Amino acid sequence: MEAFGLLFHGFSVALTGYNAWLMLVGILLGILVGVLPGLGAPNGVAILLPLTFTMPPTSAVIMLSCMYWGALFGGAITSILFNIPGEPSSVATTFDGYPLAQKGRAAEALTCAFTGSFLGAFVGILLITFLAPVIAGFALEFGPPEFFAVYLLTFCSFIGIGKEPADKTILAMMLGFGMAAVGMDTMSGNMRLTFGSPMLMQGIDFLVVVIGLFGIGEILVTMEEGLRFEGKAASISPRIILRTWASLPRYWGTLLRSACIGCWMGVTPGGATAASFMGYGIAKRFASEADKFGTGQIEGVLAPETAAHASGTSALLPMLVLGIPGSATAAVLLGGLMIWGLEPGPLLFSSQPDFVWGLIASMYLGNVAGLLVVLATVPIFAAILRIPFSIVAPLIIVVCAVGAFTVHNSMSGVWLMGIFGVVGYFFKKLDYPLAPLVLSLVLGDKAEDAFRQTMLASKGSLAIFWSNPLVGSITTLALVLLFWPLLAALWAKRGQSPISLRRNGVRS
Amino acid sequence: MEPTIAHSVWTRCKRSAAWTAAGLLCASTALAAGWEPTKPITFAVSGGPGGGADQMARLIQGIVAKHHLSPQPMVVVIENGGGGGQAFMDIKNSKGDPNKIAIVLSNFYSVPLSTHLDFNWRDTTPVALMALDEFVLWVNAKSPYHTAQEYIAAVKAKPDTFKMGGAGSKREDQIVTAMLEQATGTKFTFIPYKGGGEISSQLVGGHIESDVNNPIEHIAHWRAGQVRPLCVMDDKRMPFKAKIAGGKSWSDIPTCKEEGIDAQYVMLRAIVMPKGVTDEQRQFYVDLLDKVRKTPEWKEFVDRGAYKEDFLTGAAFEKFLAQDENRHREIMGKAGFLAK
Numbered sequence: 001m002e003a004f005g006l007l008f009h010g011f012s013v014a015l016t017g018y019n020a021w022l023m024l025v026g027i028l029l030g031i032l033v034g035v036l037p038g039l040g041a042p043n044g045v046a047i048l049l050p051l052t053f054t055m056p057p058t059s060a061v062i063m064l065s066c067m068y069w070g071a072l073f074g075g076a077i078t079s080i081l082f083n084i085p086g087e088p089s090s091v092a093t094t095f096d097g098y099p100l101a102q103k104g105r106a107a108e109a110l111t112c113a114f115t116g117s118f119l120g121a122f123v124g125i126l127l128i129t130f131l132a133p134v135i136a137g138f139a140l141e142f143g144p145p146e147f148f149a150v151y152l153l154t155f156c157s158f159i160g161i162g163k164e165p166a167d168k169t170i171l172a173m174m175l176g177f178g179m180a181a182v183g184m185d186t187m188s189g190n191m192r193l194t195f196g197s198p199m200l201m202q203g204i205d206f207l208v209v210v211i212g213l214f215g216i217g218e219i220l221v222t223m224e225e226g227l228r229f230e231g232k233a234a235s236i237s238p239r240i241i242l243r244t245w246a247s248l249p250r251y252w253g254t255l256l257r258s259a260c261i262g263c264w265m266g267v268t269p270g271g272a273t274a275a276s277f278m279g280y281g282i283a284k285r286f287a288s289e290a291d292k293f294g295t296g297q298i299e300g301v302l303a304p305e306t307a308a309h310a311s312g313t314s315a316l317l318p319m320l321v322l323g324i325p326g327s328a329t330a331a332v333l334l335g336g337l338m339i340w341g342l343e344p345g346p347l348l349f350s351s352q353p354d355f356v357w358g359l360i361a362s363m364y365l366g367n368v369a370g371l372l373v374v375l376a377t378v379p380i381f382a383a384i385l386r387i388p389f390s391i392v393a394p395l396i397i398v399v400c401a402v403g404a405f406t407v408h409n410s411m412s413g414v415w416l417m418g419i420f421g422v423v424g425y426f427f428k429k430l431d432y433p434l435a436p437l438v439l440s441l442v443l444g445d446k447a448e449d450a451f452r453q454t455m456l457a458s459k460g461s462l463a464i465f466w467s468n469p470l471v472g473s474i475t476t477l478a479l480v481l482l483f484w485p486l487l488a489a490l491w492a493k494r495g496q497s498p499i500s501l502r503r504n505g506v507r508s
Numbered sequence: 509m510e511p512t513i514a515h516s517v518w519t520r521c522k523r524s525a526a527w528t529a530a531g532l533l534c535a536s537t538a539l540a541a542g543w544e545p546t547k548p549i550t551f552a553v554s555g556g557p558g559g560g561a562d563q564m565a566r567l568i569q570g571i572v573a574k575h576h577l578s579p580q581p582m583v584v585v586i587e588n589g590g591g592g593g594q595a596f597m598d599i600k601n602s603k604g605d606p607n608k609i610a611i612v613l614s615n616f617y618s619v620p621l622s623t624h625l626d627f628n629w630r631d632t633t634p635v636a637l638m639a640l641d642e643f644v645l646w647v648n649a650k651s652p653y654h655t656a657q658e659y660i661a662a663v664k665a666k667p668d669t670f671k672m673g674g675a676g677s678k679r680e681d682q683i684v685t686a687m688l689e690q691a692t693g694t695k696f697t698f699i700p701y702k703g704g705g706e707i708s709s710q711l712v713g714g715h716i717e718s719d720v721n722n723p724i725e726h727i728a729h730w731r732a733g734q735v736r737p738l739c740v741m742d743d744k745r746m747p748f749k750a751k752i753a754g755g756k757s758w759s760d761i762p763t764c765k766e767e768g769i770d771a772q773y774v775m776l777r778a779i780v781m782p783k784g785v786t787d788e789q790r791q792f793y794v795d796l797l798d799k800v801r802k803t804p805e806w807k808e809f810v811d812r813g814a815y816k817e818d819f820l821t822g823a824a825f826e827k828f829l830a831q832d833e834n835r836h837r838e839i840m841g842k843a844g845f846l847a848k
Contacts, residue, residue: 050569050570053571143713184589191623191624196624200589201590201597203589323708325705335558335562336566341808345727347732408585409585453699456697
């Protein structure tokens with residue numbers, strides 16, 4: 001196969017001493033950026049970009065893309081340990097990762113998250129290596145109706161899977177949509193809900209909300225329950241990694257599904273955050289013990305992490321082949337390509353083979369190196385939980401505040417974080433779910449734009465959502481998922497036991 | 509000049525100037541040495557990450573670092589909230605801060621004019637116009653239209669069915685579309701998107717019929733034979749003669765006027781700083797940007813992006829801004845884009 005020859009050429013480019021060193025630097029910086037909430041991968045890459053100005057483009061992109069992998073790995077760490085997602089794409093990891101850590105199984109959860117990430121990335125890289133030109137055309141099929149259908153699918157795959165009552169879920173989701181509407185409205189060019197404040201013009205930043213709701217909210221709840229001066233039991237034996245690995249083949253179905261969802265969302269480009277939510281939702285739908293999700297299920301960690309990393313990796317595919325960024329980080333990298341004097345677009349593969357194949361080879365090496373580095377840190381991170389809460393909590397608050405400040409380099413982020421911390425506290429006390437709020441905050445704005453663009457093009461006709469086989473099948477699938485609980489109930493009525501009723505997510 | 513010496517002279521002056529009349533003398537010494545930033549320079553970007561303004565800002569940042577042009581590094585911050593309004597308000601509210609600059613586009617006037625943003629370019633100290641950006645009318649290469657006239661004739665035959673994609677609402681792309689409509693007496697279905705990159709792939713994928721992207725946003729697709737330029741909205745053709753696709757170069761694209769469409773529009777890419785800074789402080793940035801302009805990296809960037817070279821500072825630049833603002837008010841008024 002031609003791809004093999006080119007790939008080996010790529011390895012020869014990526015494996016020079018200088019490039020290998022940059023790869024390691026990139027990964028370590030990436031993990032750091034991923035662990036610190038607020039300082040996401042796009043920010044990290046943007047900050048380093050000018051430093052790469054004097055490097056050869058191939059070395060520069062290797063370092064920056066490795067930083068991206070590192071950040072994707074690192075995002076899971078704080079999600080699992082402290083219920084604070086380091087990256088937007090690891091919000092879904094908190095749902096089961098944090099309960100696992102609370103039960104003293106942090107090392108297991110971390111191992112799962114990292115391994116899932118790695119496997120997802122690996123599938124994504126294989127896709128880029130062998131199918132790039134074939135798959136790339138698929139991204140071009142996506143116009144506004146297709147985008148809206150994908151967002152709808154993400155929402156629908158998430159509906160009805162929480163344990164909270166439907167009205168609370170809907171309320172939380174609507175709050176998220178409301179917050180997503182703040183800032184400039186793309187479609188009319190007017191400011192919405194900004195009340196003349198420049199701070200709100202940017203919109204309510206997702207990262208700040210998440211840091212507040214999850215991080216500060218969690219600390220407030222824990223404080224109310226009484227300060228504990230003892231750390232949690234946490235097994236930190238390296239052997240646990242091997243034992244966890246031995247249990248993984250059992251979840252091959254979840255892994256495969258999540259990897260496919262991730263690749264698909266990366267190429268289309270729906271984004272890693274949407275992919276992780278969809279991965280979690282679908283895994284729960286198919287799980288044999290769906291009602292245990294959210295209480296610390298291994299699959300609940302594997303599914304979102306695999307999907308997020310597969311999506312993050314395959315997001316580079318449309319960037320390389322078409323010059324379309326599949327994620328925020330890819331958009332910054334794309335700007336970098338132009339600054340380095342390359343022209344991203346359909347001809348990049350043929351005009352810059354050293355660059356493209358060097359980058360692809362570095363993805364293999366970077367992810368293997370990344371996995372080894374993060375696995376080595378598992379015992380260290382798991383040991384953090386042994387430190388008493390009264391010492392860790394102030395540190396977490398400081399790190400959160402720094403993160404919230406970094407998002408826009410201003411104190412306004414820190415105040416917002418505080419406000420959302422209180423909101424998060426009440427949500428938890430009143431048993432409102434946070435996930436639907438976060439999901440609609442992330443995707444609400446995009447879904448709204450796509451819907452209104454579609455309506456402009458179709459002059460208000462909804463039939464456009466079934467105007468071609470692609471959009472038609474996504475929309476139909478979304479509606480099926482939306483009404484799944486109802487369908488399952490009807491199905492169950494035809495002579496099944498009430499136990500399977502509950503299993504299908506229907507509340508009695 | 510040696511930065512450390514200038515720096516120490518300046519701090520010593522500040523200290524003594526407050527106390528003695530000798531400060532006057534001292535200040536003139538510092539003046540001769542010129543002002544230099546004493547803190548990292550914050551460089552606010554009024555456009556989205558990875559977009560044209562961001563690319564230019566990071567290029568300038570990179571050139572300044574590579575050629576050691578400034579004693580202090582530049583820190584690029586994205587402030588694209590409210591269509592760039594966030595960056596404008598930041599500059600307006602940082603009165604007297606000489607360590608802050610911003611890169612602005614024609615959102616500099618279109619945002620305040622179309623929203624109720626309490627801002628005017630006179631709330632800033634204009635530093636320099638770096639370049640002008642061209643607008644080209646593009647269609648998908650698979651479409652049957654080879655000239656602007658053919659395309660406009662098709663739009664006229666079925667008005668309000670041809671989809672024109674553009675970045676944002678009531679911003680430069682929709683202003684250009686409105687000018688095309690006014691010049692030809694037809695109507696497009698304008699669909700706002702978030703940014704130029706997104707629009708490019710929408711045109712290549714055939715989800716819109718045309719767009720008015722800047723050259724750099726479509727060059728790769730043109731080279732690959734996916735899109736076709738019809739005309740450029742300037743008074744003369746672009747000067748770049750390097751062949752790009754089908755034996756054609758930027759200079760082979762006719763102006764819209766040649767095609768019988770009287771629509772001209774170029775967009776500024778300029779640097780401003782807060783009000784209340786001294787002339788020396790402004791001059792530091794003028795000199796800095798002039799040095800940036802003379803580097804080979806900048807020339808390569810301008811050629812690749814087919815930017816229109818123009819460097820204006822001081823009174824000439826302010827005159828340009830006043831004229832350009834009036835022009836925007838006129839066009840936007842006619843199109844009904846002004847805030848009520």
